[in-house]
Each structure stands twice: as C-alpha cells, then as structure tokens.
Amino acid sequence: MRTDGQLALQVEVPIACFRQSRAREYAETYSVPPPSTVYGMLLSMVGETDRYKHRGTQLAIAMLSVPEKSTVIRTFRRFKKKDIHNPSNARPDYQELLTGCQFIVQVTAGNDVAKPTLVERLRLAFANPASINRFGGLCLGESRDLVNSITLLPENFQDELLQWLIRDEDGLLTLPIWVDHVGSRGTCWQRFDLQKACLGPTPELAWTEIQSP
Amino acid sequence: MAFHLFGNVLTSYGTAANNRGENEGNITTLQKLLWKGEVHSTVSAEAIRWALRYYWQTAGDNYKVNRRWDDDKNDNVWENTNFSDQEYIDDDVLGFMRAEGAKEEASDEPKQKGKKASKGTTTAKRGVLEVTRAVSTTPFVGDITFNAASGQKGRTSLYGTEVHATQYQYGFAMTPERLKDQSRVIAVLDGLTALGGVAGNHSRFLYDFSPESIVLRWTQDFSPRFLYCFAADEGGEISAPELVRRVQNGDINPKELWVAGSIANSSDGEALEELGANVLTGVKTAVDNLKQIITRDLQLPQLELTT
Secondary structure, eight states: OOOTTEEEEEEEEEEEOOBOTTOOSSBOBOSSOOHHHHHHHHHHHHTOOOTTTTTTOEEEEEESSOOEEEEEEEEEEOOOOSSTTOGGGEEEEEEEEEEEEEEEEEEEOTTOOSSSOHHHHHHHHHHOGGGOOOOSOOBSSSTTSBOOEEEEOOTTOOOTTOEEEEEOTTOSEEEEEEOOSSSSTTOEEEEEEEEEOOSSSOOGGGEEEOOOO | OOOEEEEEEEEOOEEEEOSSOOEETTEEOOOEEEETTEEEEEEOHHHHHHHHHHHHHHSOSOOOOSEEEETTTTEEEESOTTOOTTTOHHHHHHOEEEEEOOSSOOOSSOOOTTOOOOOOEEEEEOOSSEEOOEEESSOOOOOEEEEEOSSSOOTTOEEEEEEEEEOEEEEEEEOGGGSSSTTHHHHHHHHHHTOBSSSSSTTSSOOBOSEEEEEEEEESOSSOSOTTOOEEOTTOOEEOHHHHHHHHTTSSOGGGEEEEEGGGGSHHHHHHHHHTOEEESOHHHHHHHHHHHHHHHTTOOOOOOOO
C-alpha cells in the first residue's frame, strides 16, 4: 500500500561508474547503483548538502536494464609531488564504465526525522521545480555521469521486468549504504542479491535504510 | 530558484584517431565502449574541457585562464597555483583542486596525549560546467591505417592507427548562478559553439568538434531529458526521435528548447517547431537568441547583438 510518505522514481543514466569501494588502480564498477550513491543523488536533486540530514530514509532499488560494461583508459589524479603540475601527479589507468543504466527507486520516509522529510522535498521538487535551489549537473557517481531523466511514477505502477536488489546475507553483491570519504572506517556495506520481481507489493527485504555508523 | 542550462551537441562528420587510447603493440587504439549493444568509439569529457580552456586562452576576448597551455614546452603552465575563481574563467567554470599532503607522516601508533594526528588539506571548487563523455553516432567497424615513420627506418617504424569516420555527441549542464561571475555562461556558450581540436589525430588532422546540430534547454527542471538524443541511420541522416517523444509526452516544455543546425531541416526538426520549440537552421543565431534570454533572466549587463 503506497502512502503519502512514499514515492517511486524512474531514473535513466546513459554512462556511469559506481567505483567499487576497494578498487585501487583499476577502477572497477559495481554492476548496479549502490544505495549510498542513489541517496546522494536524491539529496543533490533537492539541493541538500548535509548528507546526515535525511538519515533513516529507506530506499528500494529495482533494475529495469542490465547495463553493459566497458573498459576505458583515463587520467587519474593523485598527490605525489607538491608542485601541482608535476607529471607524477597524473597517471593513466583503466576504468570500467556502465552504459544504459535504468532503474526504479522507491523512497519512503522510514526513520527520517527531518521536517520536511526527503520524500516530501522530492514531491515538492516535482510539483514545483522552480522552488528548488540546487546546483551542479544532477549526476549518479562521478560529476560527468549526468542523469538524463528522473520521472515520478504513478502510484499503481507495476512492471514484470524489474529485478529487485534484495538484502541477503549470502548475496553476491556487497554494496555501500554509507560512505566515509576520509579513510574508510565509517563506510558501511550490506550484501544484496538481484531477484526477479513478482507482481505485487515491494518485497520487504528490498528496503534498505540509509544509516551512518 | 535556479536556472539551469543543458545542452546536447552533435559534431560534424570527421575522421577521429589517436585520441588518448592505449597502444596495443604498434597499433594506436581508439577508446571504445559498448553502446546499445554495439562497439562505439568515445572521447573523454576531459578532452572536451581541455579544448574549451584552450579556446579561452586563444580566443583573444580578454579571457584570463589560470592553466595556460605552452605550445613550445608542450605542457601546462599555472599562472597562480593558489587559484582564483574571481580572476580566472577556467577556475570559475571548470573548478580546481589543490591537495596539500600532511606535513608529517600519519601513523597507526597511538598519538601522544594532546597531540593531534597530522592531516592533509585540500582547496577545491567543484566545476560548475559538467560535460559528459562523447559517444560516436555510428558503431566502430575496425578501420585501421598502416603508416611508416619518416626518415631512418628501424624496428618500430611501422605502425598502425585505428580511425573512425563518424560524428560524436555529448551533453553538458551548468547552473550559472554558481559562478563567481555569472556572465561567464556566455563565454561557455561561445566556447562550445567554436570548439576544435578535440577528437583528431593530434595536430595532423583537424576534427571540428563544434556543433553541426545542437539542442539547448534553459530551464528550472533538474535534469536535461535529452542527453544523447541524436540518432544517425546508415545513410548518415540525423534524427532526434527521443527528443520529439519527450516533448510530445509533456516531459519537456518546448518553449525551453533551442534546436539548431541540420536537425532543423529534418522531419523531427519540423515536428519540434510545430510543437512550439525554437527551431533555427543557424547554430550561431540560435545561441545568440538564447544568450539574450539568459541575459534577461540573470539580469546580466546587456549584450551587444553580433548579427
């Protein structure tokens, strides 16, 4: 049963890289968008820069496509020498890219105690985009990975082709639900599995709560 | 309330080669990715941003760039390593990051009482202009040229280069209100419509990366909804069916769209005009028109019309 405190969005990202938390030189990508990345995109959409603000929000992610994976070579920046344009501060490395990423994210207030909740702010953003004070291209992952479109789905949407990201302690996908950008001590992961959908309500185990440690 | 500028650019037809790929033996490869099930060549967003900065450096319009390309040294030279988004257009539009390492080595050993762990610092500004990766409109079929180095021949004189005769399309987004100097949005539009030297064979060929067709959107919506909207058939005919569909189903307000270039003469261009979009055959005229609207909405100093 959908309530006012819940909404479903369809998201399309033509090119993306969801860099694996433990990837070093070779920038591998997760095959699906991690909950922490999707949460960051939703905050960006409403112009919120405090990522702690809507902790407790619950997300349920379902893939609509199987993104294709490619490898490109690109320049990575690192800090080796103080002189900013020292050549050793840039080096070429491989990066995996996903193309054709389409998914649905359901958002519910859950334990989000902020007023208004993230769900309410997202609703307002769709009803009146001019009221939102946000900046930067809306992206998922790196800033060049622009989101092409986000569409609000009708309340009774149903799709047989969905593949839900289901919480499963034996699942093969270990995805971050909170990322610590200074070191990795505060990064939290959860294990998931992709499961075909049955028509009906969102599976209980598809809901993931965004929580910092 | 914030206005956003979104764009999707289709370049003219040309032969791209040698663009930042890795080498495999003595073959210089192109960057490639899987796109709708087929292999397409691609050009990085960094290459496009580099060309934009170089345009400002060489355009002679009194743009001050912090990172200047020295053609003699073949290297970048910084004017001010502390950066200034007030003074330099590239610092303001494209962003920067300066990382300072910790003054002393951090250690896992317990710290002495009252002594803080050493930390590095960063001075950073997120780029206001976001550019996406450019993707070819047609699949890469594996064309290679074989060449020999001039002069004395040796073991490595023979080499091959992958080439792709195609057009590229890429998108961009920016929120001018985030700029220190909002009028620089005009310089971004000028630069992107006059871009060259991105996907060529270094200096040996000229690949004109300026728009053959362009779609621009000036809006308060948070997403562009027309990235990579151009499609090319086998005969090279360009269309934009996805863009027409999005306007027809009400996802994009046609009044917010400026569509220009050869797409204007296609059936999709006519359909967009009928739906109420601003459709013009000249890219420069369309960009000039939009510049006037941006000038009005952001209350910038009045532009002098170039036409």
